[in-house]
Amino acid sequence: MDATLPVDLFGGGVVAAPMAGGPSRPELAAAVGAAGGLGFLAGGYKAPEALAAQLDAMDGGRPFGVNLFVPSPAEADREAVLAFRERLLPEAAAVGADVPEPRWTDDDGYPAKLDLLLGRVPAAVSFTFALPARSAVTALRAAGAFTLQTVTGPDEALAAAELGVDALVVQHPDAGGHSGSFLGLPAFAGTLPELVAAVRAALSSAGAQLPVVAAGGIGTPEAAAAARDAGAAAVQLGTAFLRTPEAGTNAVYRAALADQDFARTALTRSFSGKWARSLENGFMRRFADAPAAYPVLHYLTAPMKAASVRAGSPERTSLWAGTGWRGAHDERAADVVARFAR
Ligand SMILES: Cc1cc2nc3c(=O)[nH]c(=O)nc-3n(C[C@H](O)[C@H](O)[C@H](O)COP(=O)(O)O)c2cc1C
Known part of the structure; x- marks a missing residue:
């Protein structure tokens, strides 16, 4: 029992x-x-x-x-993280945000x-x-x-x-x-x-x-x-x-959850370097190959995510959601x- x-x-x-x-x-x-x-x-x-x-x-x-x-012990491939950071720069700039230097331990x-x-x-x-x-x-x-x-x-x-x-x-x-x-x-x-x-x-x-x-x-x-x-x-x-x-x-996240245009959720590492399920947006599609590097990527994307929300856009922020x-x-x-x- x-x-x-x-x-x-x-x-x-x-x-x-x-x-x-x-x-x-x-x-x-x-x-x-x-x-x-x-x-x-x-x-x-x-x-x-x-x-x-x-x-x-x-x-x-x-x-x-x-x-x-x-x-848990850090599992970041530094070269992969630096390459991710380079690709992130124009994404962050698109919403007026910077990308910090990687924080390797946290x-x-x-x-x-x-x-x-x-x-x-x-x-x-x-x-x-x-x-x-x-x-x-x-x-x-x-x-x-x-x-x-x-x-x-x-x-x-x-x-x-x-x-x-x-x-x-x-x-x-x-x-x-x-x-x-x-x-x-x-x-x-x-x-x-x-x-x-x-x-x-x-x-x-x-x-x-x-x-x-x-x-x-x-x-x-x-x-x-x-x-x-x-x-x-x-x-x-x-x-x-x-x-x-x-x-x-x-408010941006709330609106996305109610928006019929979001058709599916998907597992992604793009926002944090660890698998997580989110409503699928453009950033996730563009960074489907993001490396395993938690929480290094979380800190790299944080200013972009915040700026995307401030700009009223759900396209460059995490929209965590389960399949239900x-x-x-x-x-x-x-x-x-x-x-x-x-
Ligand atoms: C926005 C969001 C944030 C979450 N943050 C945490 C967290 O801080 N700690 C944790 O143990 N689980 C966290 N989870 C996972 C939940 O504990 C739980 O496993 C999940 O929400 C269950 O699936 P559902 O969202 O489909 O109900 C989070 C889930 C969501 C949606």
Whole structure:
């Protein structure tokens, strides 16, 4: 039998995914919590002080989670990055932006943010992009946090279970935003329910009892029900919350999500150097061959992306979206929680 999720935290089984880069702000996490879901703050790309300010804003409210990007060893081919940078210069110039010099090492301030969370312990902490140190998981759990690890396949699930986290977020390649895969490409060939079943089978044959939260491409209550039928104890939705008034999604991004002219999403490394799913725009098509160099490319493209948004154009900015994006509506976060609750 699987372990279950604590009802006081996971309520009706809907988790609002942490969404770094603006969408996951305290208003969204609070509204999701008040509606009986589990809201998340996104620690990624934020200075520790900025994350602390968001924790302050959550004081006194419902329980919530915080997500951290775990740094992994840099994998940048310097020549490929410099060639990418040369090609980026005219793209950035087209929206009046510069391209900075490459920043070859960056840990996203992870150690300081981990310390912050050990001092101001949220109800849940989730990790993505790599496995944290065992000592971090042990310390957070001892301090009372419920810990989750994002995995994209059975091998990653077994590695995370071995580390001692409380639950897994099983992320399908249909997910919006970055893949949390740490042992290879986000390459699972089947559906999300099939991925959930494959992970559960692997856990069960290893004798591990861990609840699974299913994520990736869930755009309808039927898709959520299918993930639950496959054994997921909850669903984690990102894209479905992007158009809610409580999310910090910028206006250009919001408009693109509603724009019928965007016909598909695709996986791309062009914005950050790591595979992520976005509505397909011109920049992605022109840079389909971008090298694996996360987060080096993220910092190279950041001024261009910001300038594209300021100019009101969706063509040179990331538009993270899962394959179920047509199911994201302009509705209150509480209504999304209600639609997808068990
Ligand atoms: C805009 C955006 C930002 C995201 N940022 C994060 C993040 O900071 N940390 C994380 O673990 N996952 C992040 N994700 C991935 C989500 O956790 C989740 O896997 C995904 O949203 C599920 O797929 P869906 O968008 O189709 O619902 C992000 C997703 C989106 C759409």
